[in-house]
Amino acid sequence: DADVTQTPRNRITKTGKRIMLECSQTKGHDRMYWYRQDPGLGLRLIYYSFDVKDINKGEISDGYSVSRQAQAKFSLSLESAIPNQTALYFCATSDTGRISGANVLTFGAGSRLTVL
Amino acid sequence: AQSVTQLGSHVSVSEGALVLLRCNYSSSVPPYLFWYVQYPNQGLQLLLKYTTGATLVKGINGFEAEFKKSETSFHLTKPSAHMSDAAEYFCAVSLLGTGGFKTIFGAGTRLFVKA
Numbered sequence: 361d362a363d364v365t366q367t368p369r370n371r372i373t374k375t376g377k378r379i380m381l382e383c384s385q386t387k388g389h390d391r392m393y394w395y396r397q398d399p400g401l402g403l404r405l406i407y408y409s410f411d412v413k414d415i416n417k418g419e420i421s422d423g424y425s426v427s428r429q430a431q432a433k434f435s436l437s438l439e440s441a442i443p444n445q446t447a448l449y450f451c452a453t454s455d456t457g458r459i460s461g462a463n464v465l466t467f468g469a470g471s472r473l474t475v476l
Numbered sequence: 477a478q479s480v481t482q483l484g485s486h487v488s489v490s491e492g493a494l495v496l497l498r499c500n501y502s503s504s505v506p507p508y509l510f511w512y513v514q515y516p517n518q519g520l521q522l523l524l525k526y527t528t529g530a531t532l533v534k535g536i537n538g539f540e541a542e543f544k545k546s547e548t549s550f551h552l553t554k555p556s557a558h559m560s561d562a563a564e565y566f567c568a569v570s571l572l573g574t575g576g577f578k579t580i581f582g583a584g585t586r587l588f589v590k591a
Contacts, residue, residue, distance in 0.1 A: 364519070391576070400485060402566060402581040403520075410576055450519055454577070462508035462527045462570055463577035467519030 363387050366451050366468035374476050379438040381471045383451030390456065392434040393465070394418075394426060397448040406449075409434055441475040448472050478503045480569050482582035490590045495539075495554040497585045499567030502548060508570040509550040510579075511541055515563045523565070526550065537561065562589045 364385045373379055383392065390411050395403040405418030407426040415426060423445060425437045438445055449471045454463040483498040501507060508527050512520040524535025531543040537560075541552045550567060567582040 395581075400583055402480075402583040404581075405579075452519075456576070462510075462525055463579065464510070464522050464525060465512075465520070465579060467512075467521065469517070469519045 362469065363466055364451055364453055364468035366449075366471045368471060369469065370472045372474045372476065373441055375440075375442055377441050377475075379441050379473065381436045381449055381451075381473070383434045383436070383468060385432050385434075385451075385453045385466075387453050387455075387466055388431075389453035389466070390431065391454045391463070392428065393452040393454070394424075394434070394436045395450045395452060396420065397450060397470070403450065406436065438473075438475075441473075443475045446473060446475045478507070478569055478571055478580055480567050480580055480582035482565075482567050482585050484585055485583065486586050486588065488588040488590060489557045491559055492556050495552070495557045495561065495587065497552040497565050497567075497587065499541075499550045499552065499582060500548055501550065501567070501569045503569060503571060505571060506545075508572075508577075509541075509543060510568040510570065511535065511539070511550075511552050512566045512568060512581075513563050514566065514584075520566060523552070557587075557589045559589050559591065562587055 393408040394406040409428045451468040452465040479502045481500045510525045511523040513523045514520045526533045526543045534540045539554045564586045570579045
């Protein structure tokens with residue numbers, strides 16, 4: 361099984377619908393992240409969580425919300441999807457970096473969302 | 477503000493040729509530097525990282541990168557390209573702030589390898 365699992369892998373929905381993307385991890389990492397990937401823009405951080413009680417906005421959090429249900433689970437919600445939220449979404453985890461010297465990110469395989 | 481610039485959104489090389497993917501960063505403090513690779517329909521995976529110490533860093537699949545502080549660069553190279561190297565490559569900078577590490581990604585460079 362993958363270290364970081366995202367569901368669904370692909371989703372097509374309509375404008376105005378509520379969508380939830382789920383992420384679970386077996387790495388035992390405290391830190392979890394949601395990124396959005398768009399062609400030519402790289403990855404942009406939506407939300408991140410350093411532990412179960414800690415949620416922080418990233419650079420593009422408008423229109424999104426998150427929930428950290430447990431150390432291993434971090435879900436991303438679009439309350440009312442719009443077409444410009446069509447993108448590839450990645451969940452990632454990391455340790456604190458104190459031992460490794462840097463926070464290496466472990467990514468899931470991605471969730472491709474299309475909003476019509 | 478910190479930023480990462482990857483020169484060239486697409487790079488095409490012949491099999492066996494040198495691969496050079498360019499990355500420049502801006503940072504007010506010494507950063508940690510990474511290259512990640514993304515194969516089709518997969519998530520990103522770590523290729524190599526620079527934290528401290530030796531400025532020439534070796535990664536997986538024969539790739540290496542050199543941290544040049546004076547040039548604020550971290551270019552990725554491989555002496556001889558293989559067809560399996562075709563992928564998208566992302567340079568990233570990680571900085572330790574009050575809230576922990578934050579990672580900023582470049583826009584990515586797609587590598588094409590011609591037979």
